[in-house]
Amino acid sequence: MQTTLSEQSRQLPRAAEAEKILRTCVHCGFCNATCPTYQLLGDELDGPRGRIYLIKQVLEGAPATANTQLHLDRCLSCRNCETTCPSGVDYHNLLDIGRAVVDQAVPRPASQRLLREGLRALAPNPNLFKSLLRIGTTFRPWLARSVEAKLPRDLPATGQRPAPRHARRVLMLEGCVQPGLSPNTNAAAARVLDRLGISVIAVPEAGCCGALDYHLDAQPKGLDRARHNIDAWWPYLVNGAEAIVQTASGCGAFIQDYGHLLQDDPAYAAKARRVSALALDLVQVLAELPLERICAASDQRIAVHCPCTLQHAQKLGGAVEAVLTRLGFNLTTVPDGHLCCGSAGTYSLTQPELARQLRDNRLNALESGHPQLIVTANIGCQSHLASAGRTPVRHWIELLDQSLTE
Incomplete structure (x- = not known):
């Protein structure tokens, strides 16, 4: 794609990167075929190719508008288009660059600013988030349906987390909302890893x-x-911790981008590359271990939802299914498994109508094989799918934890 950045855009910190990405796009439109929002809305500007054109126009000097911002906001950042693209367009980084430029030029309405600032203040604070969850659960009958649906239902008992005792050690990102919404997930992961001779080290300084x-x-x-986080993890990595394990694929995808995002920071570039290289999704660790020795599969019918951040960002599509199949679990067939459920971080709160449509479409596909349980690998997807109040949804590691033999 021929591109001529404006003089002002050439001063941006990531101008050269944006220009390089734009020039890789051959505007073939294959990306639209797998874009969830294009499938829903049928608008060229709500597909990757249209959004690339919008970003290109702004970087070439056209004024950014509220309409430009709307179409960029509607993107889920699911990266399905990157999996589809024959030219290898690095769409998500271009989107980040474009959004930053547009958001700088187009002030948001007060209601949107309040929502976004509130989410930034609340979600990264696990203790505050858990406190508000407890209050919300107490007053559940009086809450609006849209709010009440976000509260977790019938949480399993967290159980005991093993103390570190093995020579092999890994760090684990505890997460922001996961300790409140699904507190058993990390504990279950620690128990399974412990049975396999790997201890999970807590790093409370990491957030x-x-x-x-x-x-x-x-x-x-x-x-x-x-x-x-790099500063918090670094001493443990120097002293022999072999990986930073995530049970939330969304967090894992972002940590694996640290090396790219901090490549121009002289104080952190090398450390960021090292951290990104050691950041592993839980399935990458367990896929190499003898789970058959400690797990006994049930005949329960299971549907697997593969999060976009696992399959399109981390390129681990099918990895969870492979582990569960290897262990003998009864997996149902799920059509259109490449599509997004609509969670996409905070998307279900900033774009609730589109998110609900995508959620219901995904649930229809997941439930087409009549599963008794849906499992996934990301807390956002887990919470969003569960908010419909249909088939129970859990993290897949809880399934393994429940199948542990004595």
């Missing part, structure tokens, strides 16, 4: 991965969180 701030109009704050 939010930074994705929430980064994707809600606060990119510098998101990068500051990345630097904070």
